[in-house]
Amino acid sequence: MSKPKAASSSLDAPALRQQWLQPDVLSGSEILLRSLLLEGVDCVFGYPGGAVLYIYDAMHNNPDFRHLLTRHEQGAIHAADGYARATGKVGVCIATSGPGATNLVTGIATAFMDSVPLVVITGNVPTTMIGTDAFQEADITGITMPITKHNVLVRDVRDLARTIREAFHIANTGRKGPVLIDIPKDVSAAATTFHYPEHISIRGYAPTTLPNKNQIHKLVQAIGEAEKPVILAGGGVVYAGAHEQLLEFVEKAHIPVTTTLLGLGGFPSAHPLWMGMPGMHGTWTANMALQNCDLLIGIGARFDDRVTMKLSKFAPKAKIAHIDVDPAEIGKNVPTAIPCVGDVLHVLKALNKKVKRAPSHAWVETIAQWKKEQPLRYEDSETELKPQWVLQHMMETTNGDAFVTTDVGQHQMWAAQYYLFNKPRRWISSGGLGTMGFGFPSAIGVQIAHPNDIVISINGDGGMQMCAQELAICAIHKIPVKIAVINNRVLGMVRQWQEIIYAERYSHIDLEGSPDFVLLAEAYGVPGFRATNKAEARVAWAKALATPGPALVDFVVPRDENVYPMVQAGSAIDEMIMGDER
């Protein structure tokens, strides 16, 4: 994969850093680029326009700075998001004022809901014109207030370096999230002496990292008495880099684990104590375990409604302990007996020093029994290509070791169910906002971060059409994402709801008129393959994997396959439809 890379890099990293730190007189635009370099940003995703032209001009003669031009601002921000989720580093994107900025809104909300650290740079009209309804003016700080962790309109170039430094700090500490910096055109043009603050302190911002000893003690005690304990591990485990500590905790305490959609990979799925995903499309075992447990330990999970389903019937017998870096999550949805605020990594480390094995022997056996009796299952076919089989096949052919991004819909749930992860940060999916259009561009960001790993992007034929324009980026930069379209010719998840909940009244779900995805890929210069049965699928997929650059495979699957188990809205999580009731 081609990497437009630093021409001036005859200098080593520390020497470069010294050069970047020089107190030169710089324009706001140059300050921005230097600051991003000093923050360790190795690729920015963006799209130019009038209000950011000074910034793009500064890029023109900065060989150290890497920028990837996408074909839509939404593509840029989802790519930055994928990059961040796959690395734990802050993802960065840039857009112009007005329509450029508003095109980022869905991506910002996506990152916000899933606590992904981003720094989002927007241009704005000059300070003298703000508030006049100037050409391409939008109040993007006002618009994004509810969907950013923080945002700032920089009115003075002298505040710019500090603002960027703070933005990176805020984005990637505590509960992570997107921070937007809005830079008016005159600020990006104005000059001042560059000074990048080494240390920052933001008054009133000091996320709790270390847990309260008392609560740790209480939790250890509760585990010592729990006969039917369960751990609900979420994205917070992955984000805190606490997967090893979770494994140690689980093994010491002997507690079965369920990982939420965002928690997948936070605990090895090959482990006997793993129960799969809980909730609306969760496994029988995970849901039954939650409903019957006597102690429920939430770790970096926010008791989202797709997990709990009917809240008043959720985990009725459980004493709830909740470990989370965000105090506001504790007690928000479920009454919590043992609140434990802190960085999941530190909390688990503290717990691991104290925790004793729970008296959970019989319970663990029950769970093993459930797993055996009620596995995830589907009716396979030798004539049709089943989407679940496709996912399993992808897992087998990549040793369960690929980075997998998904879009939103049935294919997303099948991927969550059938592609099993043993490592964190390999699973990238929009959980909280459920953003169609996320699956493909996010994979570009993942592949930029991990150029030598296999990155698979799994999409529905609906969502694939929401950001398909980014095929161009893959083609010209030879970004070797393997793009799968699970093509059922309908908005599958909507079709499933209309079948089951709306008495088969199918309304506006037919995707008639979709392009031939193979031809679409090839129009952009990306090789495309099609598969309509298992034999073709094996061949097409092998060809895609063997292609050195990007490739797309159109997997033609039945229209009417459903995701099971399914819990309907308003039901408790143990009221599951398994799909093979007769």
Add this chain to the structure above:
Amino acid sequence: MHRRQTISVLVNDMPGVLQRVAGLFGRRGFNIESITVGASEEPGLSRMVIVTVGDQAMVEQIQKQLYKLIDVIKVVELVQETTVSRELALIQVRVDAAQRSELLAAVDVFRAAIVDVAPSSMMIQVVGEPSKIDALIRLLSPYGIVQQARTGVTAMMRGMAKT
């Protein structure tokens, strides 16, 4: 149990802070009965006093959510028993010459002040607990209230406890 709660919030004096706080209340469905904001004792910081109605869990959520705003420095729940709450109101009443002295007596009882007199109306300024202002408004309404404006409550804990 739903109660009226007063929260004192120390915030950075930055553009948009009021919007951030009000927006938070709006989108999370927290109720705002009144909100006041002004300079605090420290340059660069403002103090907001927010009166809300909710149960204990909601008030706890409000405080935690407020803390998540980067521009919020400190949040304190003011306990009713130990808090001084004050509001100011300006009330313009229709009044003819014959009724003036009667009205002056009422104003006196409430330790209110006449701040403007016109041929057929008077403007009264009153400061006190919101309930006192309510009482004065009730008393004045038979005369015909032309206009009224209330500031909303500002409040502070008694003693040296710093909020």
